[in-house]
Amino acid sequence: MTSFEHIARAIVAGALYGMVATTVAAAQNAPPGDAANGKRLYLADGCFTCHGRSGQGGAYNGPAPILAKTALPFEGFKMQIRNPVNDMPAYSDAILSDRDIADIYAFVQSLSGRRSPKDIAVLNN
Amino acid sequence: MPERRIADSSRRNFLRAAGLAGAAAAVAPPAATAFPAAPQEISKAALPGPLQTAVEALSPSSDPVNQGSSGGDFMAEVLNALGIEYMAINCASSYRGLHEAIVNHTNNRPEIITCVHEDIAVHMAQGYAKIEGKPMAMACHGVVGLQHATMAMYNAWCDRVPVLVFGGNIMEADKRAPGAEWLHAGVDIGQIVREFTKWDDQPASLTHFAESTVRAYKIATTPPMGPVFIALDAELQENPIADAESLRIPKFAPVVPPQGDAGAIAEAAKMLVEAQNPIIVCDRVARTPAGMANLVALAEALQCGVIDNAGRMNFPSRHPLNQSFRRALIGQADVILAIEMNDLWGTLTHFSDRIVRRSRPGTKPGAKVITLGVRDLYLKSNYQDFGRWQDVDLDIAGDGEASLPALTEAVKRLTDDAKSSAFEARGKKLAAAHLAMVEQSKSDATIGWDASPITTARMCAEVYNQIKNEDWSVVGTTIRLSWPHRLWDFNKPYQWNGSSGGAGVGYNLPASIGAALANKKHGRFTLAFGGDGDFMFNPGALWTAAHHQIPILYVIQNNRAYHQEYMYLVAMAARHGRDVTKMDIGTTLKDPNIDYATVARGMGAYGEGPITDPQDLAPALTRAIAAVKSGRPAVVDVVTDPR
Numbered sequence: 053m054t055s056f057e058h059i060a061r062a063i064v065a066g067a068l069y070g071m072v073a074t075t076v077a078a079a080q081n082a083p084p085g086d087a088a089n090g091k092r093l094y095l096a097d098g099c100f101t102c103h104g105r106s107g108q109g110g111a112y113n114g115p116a117p118i119l120a121k122t123a124l125p126f127e128g129f130k131m132q133i134r135n136p137v138n139d140m141p142a143y144s145d146a147i148l149s150d151r152d153i154a155d156i157y158a159f160v161q162s163l164s165g166r167r168s169p170k171d172i173a174v175l176n177n
Numbered sequence: 178m179p180e181r182r183i184a185d186s187s188r189r190n191f192l193r194a195a196g197l198a199g200a201a202a203a204v205a206p207p208a209a210t211a212f213p214a215a216p217q218e219i220s221k222a223a224l225p226g227p228l229q230t231a232v233e234a235l236s237p238s239s240d241p242v243n244q245g246s247s248g249g250d251f252m253a254e255v256l257n258a259l260g261i262e263y264m265a266i267n268c269a270s271s272y273r274g275l276h277e278a279i280v281n282h283t284n285n286r287p288e289i290i291t292c293v294h295e296d297i298a299v300h301m302a303q304g305y306a307k308i309e310g311k312p313m314a315m316a317c318h319g320v321v322g323l324q325h326a327t328m329a330m331y332n333a334w335c336d337r338v339p340v341l342v343f344g345g346n347i348m349e350a351d352k353r354a355p356g357a358e359w360l361h362a363g364v365d366i367g368q369i370v371r372e373f374t375k376w377d378d379q380p381a382s383l384t385h386f387a388e389s390t391v392r393a394y395k396i397a398t399t400p401p402m403g404p405v406f407i408a409l410d411a412e413l414q415e416n417p418i419a420d421a422e423s424l425r426i427p428k429f430a431p432v433v434p435p436q437g438d439a440g441a442i443a444e445a446a447k448m449l450v451e452a453q454n455p456i457i458v459c460d461r462v463a464r465t466p467a468g469m470a471n472l473v474a475l476a477e478a479l480q481c482g483v484i485d486n487a488g489r490m491n492f493p494s495r496h497p498l499n500q501s502f503r504r505a506l507i508g509q510a511d512v513i514l515a516i517e518m519n520d521l522w523g524t525l526t527h528f529s530d531r532i533v534r535r536s537r538p539g540t541k542p543g544a545k546v547i548t549l550g551v552r553d554l555y556l557k558s559n560y561q562d563f564g565r566w567q568d569v570d571l572d573i574a575g576d577g578e579a580s581l582p583a584l585t586e587a588v589k590r591l592t593d594d595a596k597s598s599a600f601e602a603r604g605k606k607l608a609a610a611h612l613a614m615v616e617q618s619k620s621d622a623t624i625g626w627d628a629s630p631i632t633t634a635r636m637c638a639e640v641y642n643q644i645k646n647e648d649w650s651v652v653g654t655t656i657r658l659s660w661p662h663r664l665w666d667f668n669k670p671y672q673w674n675g676s677s678g679g680a681g682v683g684y685n686l687p688a689s690i691g692a693a694l695a696n697k698k699h700g701r702f703t704l705a706f707g708g709d710g711d712f713m714f715n716p717g718a719l720w721t722a723a724h725h726q727i728p729i730l731y732v733i734q735n736n737r738a739y740h741q742e743y744m745y746l747v748a749m750a751a752r753h754g755r756d757v758t759k760m761d762i763g764t765t766l767k768d769p770n771i772d773y774a775t776v777a778r779g780m781g782a783y784g785e786g787p788i789t790d791p792q793d794l795a796p797a798l799t800r801a802i803a804a805v806k807s808g809r810p811a812v813v814d815v816v817t818d819p820r
Contacts, residue, residue: 106625
């Protein structure tokens with residue numbers, strides 16, 4: 053499989069994970085979290101390596117979806133971390149506690165997310 | 178190319194040189210008196226010892242000291258007869274005869290491209306061939322230099338790119354000087370590269386050299402293409418030509434690539450026309466400028482989607498039928514046409530890199546698979562680049578590009594009005610999905626737009642904004658960097674040339690410079706993205722670009738890591754429930770950070786960076802582009818997020 057193909061698959065998955073529903077509904081049912089600590093964990097524990105420091109998504113072997121303001125509800129987010137689909141590594145509670153995951157969730161919800169491409173001239177070539 | 182003997186002028190050169198040598202011998206004083214007389218008194222110097230005195234008292238040798246021709250002259254003419262424009266080299270005594278002959282006898286034709294490592298030289302040839310559509314040569318020491326060259330040769334092999342590699346050797350043991358010449362000689366020096374070359378030989382005469390070099394060129398350029406190797410005997414290069422009149426340069430006629438069997442093409446057309454959701458997947462279809470047009474014609478005849486793995490410039494990025502970022506279509510297809518695929522099984526399968534490495538088909542049950550290509554016509558055993566077995570329903574041995582017009586015509590013949598209407602409706606849906614994908618890509622690119630480190634999306638968007646009106650050609654990329662194909666308008670055959678082939682690190686910088694060498698005479702603006710890890714394998718390639726005035730804009734995606742490995746280590750630690758916070762050990766390039774702009778300047782190139790603030794990127798690119806337009810290589814070091 054070419055790297056080009058990997059990234060294409062990642063884009064599809066990113067669309068599924070990141071763009072389906074409104075993020076407001078997803079975040080409403082989440083436990084309270086410390087976004088600052090979530091950012092620290094996100095950077096220290098390697099989340100950023102695949103998903104980007106801004107939660108813009110990326111690629112590992114396959115899907116590394118957009119996480120900024122993810123539409124996944126917290127339970128789905130946690131399930132993906134504990135028992136992920138595809139090749140994402142599983143983070144057991146020996147690495148991330150439920151509280152840590154809540155903090156990370158709070159962090160990705162705090163990210164600025166998308167803007168309108170029409171407002172960015174160089175994206176309209 | 179017509180059959181020819183050594184060109185008359187060259188034969189005259191041989192004869193004239195021989196005559197001059199003879200004339201010189203007739204009038205020259207004895208060799209002993211040809212040297213300046215020794216001073217009568219040597220003050221403040223040691224007196225000559227008994228050995229030196231004995232040597233000076235010896236009679237002159239009867240061995241000849243001049244020659245009028247050499248085998249290297251003839252070899253250089255063979256290379257020129259084949260139309261080889263360049264020979265990338267790292268100079269070495271084992272082919273000094275050919276080297277000197279190229280410089281003097283054929284007036285630096287092929288033009289010598291000086292490289293500081295054999296890996297650079299072969300990779301340059303790989304990049305060049307994919308733009309120019311023909312091979313260039315590379316020469317090295319046949320033992321130690323060839324060992325340096327092997328990784329690049331493997332990349333060229335996996336990428337199915339023709340490269341002519343020459344390696345010096347001294348076949349006759351009694352002709353080897355003590356020391357290095359024994360260390361640098363071998364009985365069968367081609368053995369080390371035989372598993373990833375299409376053919377090799379060690380000619381024992383000049384006639385043998387000529388026939389083997391023309392044969393090598395023919396084999397290398399016949400699809401499936403690949404590198405070839407010729408061992409150059411030093412005596413053959415350096416010694417006078419015994420009988421110039423007997424030498425001839427063989428006639429070369431390129432092989433017409435084979436089309437698929439007419440019956441099989443008709444069967445494929447029938448399957449495609451009858452299908453509800455056909456799809457085309459491809460990788461290395463376009464080997465000439467006609468390839469992209471041929472594929473567009475077939476896709477438009479069927480109004481079906483094309484998923485391009487981008488091994489070559491196969492399909493325009495903004496064509497409405499380009500569905501390369503909608504891989505789910507593979508799972509919906511009832512007929513899949515796979516053209517010149519490199520890894521078909523991997524494309525049609527979901528594979529998980531987990532503790533248990535499972536796979537499942539990515540195709541729907543009953544889907545028919547048609548393959549068209551020549552890749553499997555030449556395989557070797559040891560290295561496993563052929564990939565896993567894929568079941569297919571119709572396997573057509575034929576060159577993809579050459580077979581496409583016949584397949585397209587067969588499709589058109591089978592398309593009645595009802596089919597035509599259905600195809601049109603299908604095409605409209607695909608076009609709408611394509612536009613949605615483009616809009617989604619633009620939206621995705623906005624996330625983290627002002628962040629530092631800079632996102633790869635912004636890096637690519639800023640570059641395109643400044644080069645979009647040039648006659649540009651992108652000839653290098655980094656691992657998993659898809660933004661150019663998502664955001665840019667690729668529509669010319671030379672605007673993309675694929676990647677390394679073998680995923681051997683160190684390809685990107687020298688191969689991009691080789692491609693830039695090919696683009697230079699066409700006046701194109703060459704640019705490439707490259708990773709920082711890859712850059713450090715062959716930074717000396719920049720010196721070659723500066724020395725030979727090869728303009729290229731090289732944008733380093735500097736994530737300060739071998740990032741794919743970084744991610745793998747995080748996964749390994751997570752699998753064990755162990756510490757994931759130390760995975761930068763052995764995977765990152767920091768402490769100290771490498772200053773690539775300074776490295777570039779040290780090589781004679783223009784350097785900008787490190788750029789950490791996205792606001793600084795556009796002005797830096799403007800300055801670097803101005804340097805490129807002045808004929809220089811320019812590096813812009815962009816500190817980016819990992820992916």
